[in-house]
Amino acid sequence: MCLFGGKTYERNALDTAFNLARACGGRLQIIHVAPPSVLYEVSRGAMSHAAGPGVIDECEEDAREPADIALAYVTERSAYHSVPLVAIHHPAASDHALATFCSLMGPVDRCLPAAARCVDLIVVGQDGGRGGHTETVLTALFNTGSPVMVVPWVCDSPLSARGYAGKVVVAWDGSLTASRALRSALPHLSHADSVYLVSVEGMGDPYDATGEATVLAYLACHGISAEFIRAERVAHSIGHILLEKAGDLKADLLVAGAYGWGHIGELTLGSVSNHILKHAHLPLLLAH
Numbered sequence: 001m002c003l004f005g006g007k008t009y010e011r012n013a014l015d016t017a018f019n020l021a022r023a024c025g026g027r028l029q030i031i032h033v034a035p036p037s038v039l040y041e042v043s044r045g046a047m048s049h050a051a052g053p054g055v056i057d058e059c060e061e062d063a064r065e066p067a068d069i070a071l072a073y074v075t076e077r078s079a080y081h082s083v084p085l086v087a088i089h090h091p092a093a094s095d096h097a098l099a100t101f102c103s104l105m106g107p108v109d110r111c112l113p114a115a116a117r118c119v120d121l122i123v124v125g126q127d128g129g130r131g132g133h134t135e136t137v138l139t140a141l142f143n144t145g146s147p148v149m150v151v152p153w154v155c156d157s158p159l160s161a162r163g164y165a166g167k168v169v170v171a172w173d174g175s176l177t178a179s180r181a182l183r184s185a186l187p188h189l190s191h192a193d194s195v196y197l198v199s200v201e202g203m204g205d206p207y208d209a210t211g212e213a214t215v216l217a218y219l220a221c222h223g224i225s226a227e228f229i230r231a232e233r234v235a236h237s238i239g240h241i242l243l244e245k246a247g248d249l250k251a252d253l254l255v256a257g258a259y260g261w262g263h264i265g266e267l268t269l270g271s272v273s274n275h276i277l278k279h280a281h282l283p284l285l286l287a288h
Helices: 008-024 038-044 053-080 108-115 134-143 158-162 176-184 186-191 209-221 238-248 263-269 272-279
Strands: 027-034 098-105 122-126 148-152 167-171 194-200 227-231 253-257 284-287
Touching (some): 008 027, 008 122, 008 148, 008 158, 027 108, 053 098, 098 108, 108 134, 122 134, 134 148, 134 284, 167 176, 167 186, 167 238, 176 186, 186 253, 194 238, 209 227, 238 272
Parallel strands (some): 167 194, 167 253, 194 227, 253 284
């Protein structure tokens, strides 16, 4: 699934989603979520009998224009990527990729959970600003059970060219969220040319050679050869070091468990996840 509101910074995420669908022969659901006006929310609630159905119809008509603009761009990219855009109820194809488009009206935290419970991956664009798509990312991580790929708006992301990453860095601390992220990333790891597991001093428990051997053996069972790297924590935060190491290795995907303490807990603790989301210049694959 790809969340696409028609914004310029979301285009790289859309192209990445199309390429992923084409690479695996999957079905891509493209969702446009139109934020409701205050009047629409009031009309849906206790005052709907006073507002009348005409008010709701007018609000929905206002939301239709941005959805139509988004659909026009999706249609163009569908043709470019040779991934047919079909009706939502079109039968799935086992031998080639298909895409669908659906527009929903309402807050992201109400629309996304129901729409994204039965998908393998949610792809979201990120503008690099303080707000970005943070609300969408948090809703997806905490309320859908699906891993989330956050794609920056930069023009030349390698993921957009081939669908899968060539060099992948996995942030590893042996935690439940790191384990879930690792397993969610298996399709990418199996297609990668190089895989690095990076552990930063202070990320988790003291160094455990047995745990290192276990995760490397697990990946080997899937035909994945990986290198384990232990990075010292000097003067910077763990999030900073992870991004720096990913840059040094020229990785084009960073896999990480997100908000292992819960969102509120990590805000209090100085959140590695928040730092990565705010400062990353490469695609992220996150799982909670």
